[in-house]
Amino acid sequence: MASVNESESRSTQITVSDGALIPDRGEGSIFSAWNIAFFGALGLVILLPVISPEPYLEVIRFVPDGILKTFQVTVISIIFALVIGLVTGLGRISRNVFVNRLATVYVEVIRGIPLLVQLFYIYFALGRFLSLDRLVAAITAMSICYGAYMGEIFRAGIQSIPKGQMEAALALGMSRRQALRLVILPQTMRTILPPIGNEFIALLKDSSLVSIVAVSDLLRRGREYASTTFFYFESYTMVALIYLVITLFFSKIVGIMEERLETGGR
Amino acid sequence: MADSRIRIENVTKRFGTVQAVRNASLTVAPGEVVLVIGPSGSGKSTLLRCVNRLETATEGDIWIDNDRVTDPRGNIRMIREEVGMVFQNFNLFPHLTALDNIALAPRKVKGEPKQTTYERARTLLARVGLADKEDAYPSQLSGGQQQRVAIARALAMEPKVMLFDEPTSALDPEMIKEVLDVMLQLAQDGMTMLVVSHEMGFARAAADKVVFMDNGEVIESGTPEQVFDSPKEERTRKFLDHIL
Ligand SMILES: Nc1ncnc2c1ncn2[C@@H]1O[C@H](COP(=O)(O)OP(=O)(O)O)[C@@H](O)[C@H]1O
Numbered sequence: 001m002a003s004v005n006e007s008e009s010r011s012t013q014i015t016v017s018d019g020a021l022i023p024d025r026g027e028g029s030i031f032s033a034w035n036i037a038f039f040g041a042l043g044l045v046i047l048l049p050v051i052s053p054e055p056y057l058e059v060i061r062f063v064p065d066g067i068l069k070t071f072q073v074t075v076i077s078i079i080f081a082l083v084i085g086l087v088t089g090l091g092r093i094s095r096n097v098f099v100n101r102l103a104t105v106y107v108e109v110i111r112g113i114p115l116l117v118q119l120f121y122i123y124f125a126l127g128r129f130l131s132l133d134r135l136v137a138a139i140t141a142m143s144i145c146y147g148a149y150m151g152e153i154f155r156a157g158i159q160s161i162p163k164g165q166m167e168a169a170l171a172l173g174m175s176r177r178q179a180l181r182l183v184i185l186p187q188t189m190r191t192i193l194p195p196i197g198n199e200f201i202a203l204l205k206d207s208s209l210v211s212i213v214a215v216s217d218l219l220r221r222g223r224e225y226a227s228t229t230f231f232y233f234e235s236y237t238m239v240a241l242i243y244l245v246i247t248l249f250f251s252k253i254v255g256i257m258e259e260r261l262e263t264g265g266r
Numbered sequence: 267m268a269d270s271r272i273r274i275e276n277v278t279k280r281f282g283t284v285q286a287v288r289n290a291s292l293t294v295a296p297g298e299v300v301l302v303i304g305p306s307g308s309g310k311s312t313l314l315r316c317v318n319r320l321e322t323a324t325e326g327d328i329w330i331d332n333d334r335v336t337d338p339r340g341n342i343r344m345i346r347e348e349v350g351m352v353f354q355n356f357n358l359f360p361h362l363t364a365l366d367n368i369a370l371a372p373r374k375v376k377g378e379p380k381q382t383t384y385e386r387a388r389t390l391l392a393r394v395g396l397a398d399k400e401d402a403y404p405s406q407l408s409g410g411q412q413q414r415v416a417i418a419r420a421l422a423m424e425p426k427v428m429l430f431d432e433p434t435s436a437l438d439p440e441m442i443k444e445v446l447d448v449m450l451q452l453a454q455d456g457m458t459m460l461v462v463s464h465e466m467g468f469a470r471a472a473a474d475k476v477v478f479m480d481n482g483e484v485i486e487s488g489t490p491e492q493v494f495d496s497p498k499e500e501r502t503r504k505f506l507d508h509i510l
């Protein structure tokens with residue numbers, strides 16, 4: 001998840017840890033860590049069902065709805081998280097004390113509670129009063145949690161833009177709102193796109209938590225197969241490999257995006 | 267109708283315990299060019315930034331014609347539309363082309379039609395000698411070219427006053443002239459200008475008045491000849507010895 005250091009918030013670099021494995025630039029050889037991991041995993045996902053179709057092909061047949069559900073939860077959550085994050089990030093830099101405190105407290109509270117506990121809280125605790133659909137509860141928990149982290153990314157991104165940009169915009173007669181929309185945020189995009197990509201990957205992995213409230217995502221489907229057939233080892237091996245292939249694929253895309261943004265002129 | 271376009275009356279600006287500007291007063295008549303000189307940290311930028319309220323004066327009043335900039339309830343955005351500002355570091359918008367840098371504010375702030383803003387932007391680019399650079403991004407331009415685009419951007423709002431904060435200080439020597447030439451032309455066209463700069467050549471060619479600041483205070487002011495050739499104050503003399 002993004003960890004944005006207060007004292008470093010002025011620099012353009014947004015440090016992100018615990019994303020997925022970030023492809024190491026400059027390590028272009030075919031034996032790069034990424035290549036070994038990705039093609040190794042992909043090879044196993046293809047080979048194992050061929051070599052031993054009995055459980056492996058069966059698992060592969062069983063989990064696709066789960067993969068779809070995982071993507072559904074991830075994509076919907078990330079969209080809400082982005083919206084919440086933008087609002088929170090703007091709140092964190094707001095000069096309105098109330099708005100500022102509200103956004104800051106939200107970020108601090110959410111970051112201090114494990115995602116799994118938030119999920120339980122929304123589904124089981126609030127569920128007593130609201131009776132939320134489990135999918136809705138899962139997406140709500142993921143969005144609220146990741147919204148806080150996204151908020152920090154937006155805040156750091158906005159604060160990484162030199163002060164002179166806001167001043168130039170204000171001096172031309174723009175309102176702060178116009179300056180943010182027309183001048184600051186468009187510039188922020190290139191800095192925050194890679195960290196947002198990493199949040200997407202982290203969220204995709206964390207989405208496996210929703211299986212606990214019985215949303216039938218990839219992990220849940222694997223578990224269902226395992227518990228009816230008792231092929232625990234084979235089922236979870238397959239599930240792990242599929243997660244790995246997906247996250248490595250996206251981390252490659254994030255890496256390429258990062259490189260483009262760094263080298264891409266202007 | 268006020269007879270001065272910019273009137274700064276007894277302005278003091280404090281940052282915490284730092285007194286950046288102390289009880290400074292000065293006026294700029296319509297069409298006049300006033301140059302502010304003084305050592306680094308003497309409050310020149312702060313005073314200039316109080317004029318369009320990028321900094322809020324702690325005490326005193328500033329007027330642009332009949333509009334009181336220091337009125338906390340006044341509409342500062344309307345005043346800023348009429349007060350162009352050029353920064354030491356250009357502050358062009360890096361994600362926009364030269365043309366879009368210039369056309370943005372007239373369209374978004376004044377709500378002028380796109381067509382009009384682009385036509386004026388092209389005219390202004392030609393005026394600062396960069397007609398062939400309309401699609402260039404700031405990073406593709408030299409410092410001198412960026413500063414000329416920044417001047418064009420400010421002029422696009424059709425201001426009645428232009429503020430310049432050390433517009434050539436960040437430039438390589440060979441680029442200073444191209445920017446000063448644009449400013450000189452602007453001065454000859456009758457623009458009211460308040461300029462922080464130590465460019466003596468520009469001062470003698472264009473300035474009606476030179477103001478010397480030290481330690482937040484206005485120490486003396488007069489024509490370029492008076493201040494440069496026979497300064498009244500010892501501090502002015504010392505400073506001039508230092509920079510000449
Ligand atoms: N935003 C600020 N916060 C605190 N002190 C400031 C700020 N801006 C300027 N100052 C201080 O005010 C004084 C005058 O600064 P400035 O107006 O930039 O001088 P000049 O432009 O003549 O070099 C300096 O001592 C400077 O450190």
Ligand SMILES: [Mg+2]
Pocket residue numbers: 310311312432
């Ligand atoms: Mg200065």
